[in-house]
Amino acid sequence: MKERICSLLLALSLLLSLGGCGEVGPARPEEQETVSGGAGALEVHYIDVGQADSALLLCGGQSMLIDGGNVDDSSLVVSYLERQGVEQLDYLVCTHAHEDHVGGLSGPLNAFTVCQVFSPVSDYDSKAFQDFLKYTQTQGLSSEQPQPDTSFFLGTAQVTVLGPRRDYEQTNNTSLVLRVDYGETSFLFTGDMEREAEADLMADGCALSATVLKVGHHGSDTSSSYPFLWEVMPRYAVISVGEGNSYGHPSEAVLSRLSDAGSEVYRTDLLGTVTAVSDGVQVSFTTQRAGAPIPGRREESGRETYIGNLRSQVFHLDTCSGLPDERNRVYFDSREEAEAEGYRPCGNCKP
Ligand SMILES: [Zn+2]
Numbered sequence: 001m002k003e004r005i006c007s008l009l010l011a012l013s014l015l016l017s018l019g020g021c022g023e024v025g026p027a028r029p030e031e032q033e034t035v036s037g038g039a040g041a042l043e044v045h046y047i048d049v050g051q052a053d054s055a056l057l058l059c060g061g062q063s064m065l066i067d068g069g070n071v072d073d074s075s076l077v078v079s080y081l082e083r084q085g086v087e088q089l090d091y092l093v094c095t096h097a098h099e100d101h102v103g104g105l106s107g108p109l110n111a112f113t114v115c116q117v118f119s120p121v122s123d124y125d126s127k128a129f130q131d132f133l134k135y136t137q138t139q140g141l142s143s144e145q146p147q148p149d150t151s152f153f154l155g156t157a158q159v160t161v162l163g164p165r166r167d168y169e170q171t172n173n174t175s176l177v178l179r180v181d182y183g184e185t186s187f188l189f190t191g192d193m194e195r196e197a198e199a200d201l202m203a204d205g206c207a208l209s210a211t212v213l214k215v216g217h218h219g220s221d222t223s224s225s226y227p228f229l230w231e232v233m234p235r236y237a238v239i240s241v242g243e244g245n246s247y248g249h250p251s252e253a254v255l256s257r258l259s260d261a262g263s264e265v266y267r268t269d270l271l272g273t274v275t276a277v278s279d280g281v282q283v284s285f286t287t288q289r290a291g292a293p294i295p296g297r298r299e300e301s302g303r304e305t306y307i308g309n310l311r312s313q314v315f316h317l318d319t320c321s322g323l324p325d326e327r328n329r330v331y332f333d334s335r336e337e338a339e340a341e342g343y344r345p346c347g348n349c350k351p
């Protein structure tokens with residue numbers, strides 16, 4: 001019943017600009033176009049909760065918490081949210097029932113007014129999940145199972161539920177998959193989804209291409225398959241993972257695949273809390289601890305390659321129509337390097 005009241009308030013506040021849940025109200029789609037004009041921003045905080053997941057999204061005065069880390073992270077997450085000025089959570093999401101995602105949601109459910117709660121399942125046999133249900137009820141809410149392909153607004157950002165596409169035995173694959181679009185930028189949250197569910201998203205033709213990917217299952221090799229990454233092609237990837245964890249996350253294989261996809265990788269075990277801010281066109285990052293992200297291989301291969309002809313001593317752009325035979329080629333990383341070797345630029349492609 002209270003749930004209905006919350007939705008009613010949300011609708012009312014849209015019409016009358018009243019307070020309460022949905023104070024700011026979902027934006028009308030046409031407002032999105034002003035986003036890239038620099039009018040606002042979408043902030044995504046990948047909170048360092050060790051070997052667990054928790055992300056806070058802020059946009060246009062609204063907030064969404066996706067997972068809350070382990071039970072022990074409850075108070076850490078609450079104080080982090082308080083420091084960000086959060087007074088109410090418009091959306092609280094449990095991606096799946098594992099403790100390292102749902103455990104720390106009890107604290108925020110206790111500390112803040114929450115308007116809507118999402119979870120892929122309505123029951124799960126663990127104390128962490130039962131507590132999550134209990135505190136959701138204390139808010140006068142019940143957790144909702146959002147349907148794939150539904151969407152809603154977080155400020156002027158559009159959130160779309162991509163998955164799960166069907167029922168799974170394996171809890172990680174039940175993870176809610178959310179895509180958040182803000183202007184020309186997009187963020188993908190996949191919980192602990194593994195290859196099977198990744199393949200189902202692709203089979204259903206979901207729009208997966210994203211600027212920033214929260215890497216599935218803490219960088220486990222059971223997730224982030226090549227075909228999936230090739231669809232997402234994230235410019236940036238964030239791995240929420242605990243230092244020295246016993247699972248060996250993130251796996252070397254996943255780091256290598258991300259590197260092949262050209263993604264710049266931010267790891268919470270190395271950099272602490274990672275914050276991404278999108279102005280609708282570009283995404284910039286700040287990290288709690290000093291350090292650089294791991295660059296993707298795209299950086300290197302993205303540099304222009306110059307191809308010299310061993311016989312004519314002329315060098316070309318790799319796009320030139322007059323490239324020499326394979327056996328007569330020599331490669332240079334820069335124009336300067338080619339010239340230093342005594343090669344002269346092709347008059348056709350003008351490298
Ligand atoms: Zn899990």
Ligand SMILES: [Zn+2]
Binds near residue numbers: 052
């Ligand atoms: Zn997990």
